[in-house]
Amino acid sequence: MNKLLSIKNLNKVYYSKKDEIEAIKDITFDIYEGEFVSIVGPSGCGKSTLLNILTNMDTKTKGTIELNKNLKLGYMLQSDSMLPWRKVIDNALLGLEIKKEKNTENIQYVRGLFKKYGLSNFLEKCPNELSGGMRQRVALIRTLALKPDILILDEPFSKLDYQSRLKVSDDVYKIIKEEGKTALMVTHDLAEAISISDRVIVLSDRPCEIKNIYKIRREKNGSPIENRKDKNFAYYYDLIWKDLAYHDERAS
Amino acid sequence: MTKEHLNYLKKIRREKIIVITFQILILAGFLIMWELLSKYKIINPFIFSSPSKVIETIKNLYLNYNLIGHILTTLYETLIAFILGITLSFIIAIILYEFKILNKIIDPYLTMLNSLPKVALGPLIIIIAGANTKSIIVMALLINLIVGIMSIYNGFNNIDKDLIKLFKTFNASRLDILLKLTIPASYKTIISSLKLNISMTLIGVIMGEFLVSQSGLGYLIIYGTQVFNLDMVMSGIVILIIISFVLYKIITYIEKKLLK
Missing domain, CATH: 3.40.50.300 (P-loop containing nucleotide triphosphate hydrolases)
Known part of the structure; x- marks a missing residue:
């Protein structure tokens, strides 16, 4: 290996x-x-x-x-740390924005992840409208957006x-394996x-x-x-x- | 709508009516007491004036002493000092937050400046800035700046440490953290500090007008004292109460709009 x-x-x-x-x-x-x-x-x-x-x-x-x-390493923290004044999609794009890699291709990739993991309907919502588990999945997408190895x-x-916790760890495991x-x-x-x-x-x-x-x-x-x-x-x-x-x- | 829900709404409305009724009663009671006590000379009418005399004086001030001009002067000075105060507080708070070492160095001096009664600096300000509006604005700034800086700075300090860590995981620069996190996150604190700031500014402006001025409400009050026209002093105070109340309400309204 x-x-x-x-x-x-x-x-x-x-x-x-x-x-x-x-x-x-x-x-x-x-x-x-x-x-x-x-x-x-x-x-x-x-x-x-x-x-x-x-x-x-x-x-x-x-x-x-x-x-x-x-x-590349991607770090996902204990707390989902959403910025409440940004829409969910803009939270997910935060890392790309800071690294100045927010281009059409990467935005499409992130939108694709949202779609794949059933969060498409929440793109334009505020973070506080999401459940804790959903926020954690968005946090994972935010980390994945930078395509870490x-x-x-x-x-x-x-x-x-x-x-x-059980449900989200299943989801997160699935996302990590699929990616x-x-x-x-x-x-x-x-x-x-x-x-x-x-x-x-x-x-x-x-x-x-x-x-x-x-x-x-x-x-x-x-x-x-x-x-x-x-x-x-x-x-x-x-x-x-x-x-x-x-x-x-x-x-x- | 269910019956219980209607009852609940009715209860809220009833409570509101009680509050407003009593507020009006207290004000009316106070004015009537003041009028009667003064009329029957239980309190000295020369010193304490009376509501009827205050109204009469205000009318007289309006007709013969350019009352509107005085009010506008005070409002103008307050507005300038308020806007300058907020802007400077914001900039200074950012500098102190970004350069922690600087903050540590000047901390004792800030504490000293904060505990000093600013009015003691009045004569000095007049000599430096001149006997004009500038002095009044400097005076008001001295009073509203410290409070402004401290409340905005505390807002910065209370930002969730996890959010800062998140930015660091993305290798964010200090400028990124400042623009994308620190400032947006303390938006609420900054807006809430406006209310405190407007009160402080008004205190400073009136204090400044007491020291040096040819017009404004502070000037009217001091002038009234000098010519021993206490009806004028009382009228000045009454108008000042109304103005500060209205300003406070306006800021509260703006705050509500901005935080929605």
Whole structure:
């Protein structure tokens, strides 16, 4: 398989007035083309810092990040962050506008995505007329508009209620697969990680290190909701749960 | 429409009628009390005047003292100071927001300037700007600028951090963030700051007119005091109340229109 992203011995240290905080310690992993990889870990362990470093929004202290050729990363945030004064379509075109790539061809591409994913009727609406799940799908289209090769997703469903969460993660998974994208997602929801990913990376508490990497094997690969019924689901859930629970015991 | 819905509407209307009735009653009661207390000399009619005398004085001012001219002078000064104040507040707030280090440096000086009673600077302003309309406008600006800058700046600071992060994921330049996010996002705060600003401007203008002027409502009030014509002072105050009320209502109306 084609290796797209390679992270080697990544370290991150934060400085405050009083001391140094080691946020990330010696993280090494690769991402291959077409994969869906999830990262889980205790909250506050530095998952988001890792994504911020990958997307150049924060700096690394040590280590290397190798990106295959000139691949583009697209970052989808936890909150859908729609600008309320812009129509839905103009929100989706925001990235293109800022990157000065808002040409007819790209606009057509975005409109095409809206049509393909059943949102055509909402192009001219205000963002607050859309449900949380719809907004999240628009946010994904906004990220896809820039045609990234790898999608970086930072807890993309955590602000949704449980029902829409399952539905939207199914939708988002489908969109990512259909567009043939590679994805790296951070989440704190174990079930979500296991049901959606090809591999799950488990991080430890601060300073965050890689505890385990699981290749998820299923009897049959389906949509995330179907995958929850897979007979191996509980097995992985249990393994990862134990990986994470260890830290609680140590803390208490 | 259901019966319950009708009842609900009726309830709202009844409440509105009660509010307006009492508002009128309070005003009428106040005026009648003032008139009677003055007429039977329970309060000193020379100092406190009376509604009938105020009306008479206003009529006299209108006929013999160019009252409309005085009102227009005050309105003109207020308008100029208001527009200048908003524009400058906006520009300065942007500069402070964009250059955080500058903000940190001048913070103690802003605090000092803010706590200083601006009227103390009056004599200085007159010497620098001259005994004319310029001084009055500078005075009003001193008062409305600080409030304006602070409210607009706070609006900028309250912008959702997630939105800023979103722009950063697109590698947006500072100019992009300013034009496409900061300014549109604080539109509401800026509009809401207009109301506070108009009151502050009027305070500044009247204060300026007290210090130096040949016309305007502040001038009328000071002139009335100097010649010990307290009917004139009272009339000036009454007209000022009406003007500030009307200005406030106009701004509220504009605000409603713009925020729709």
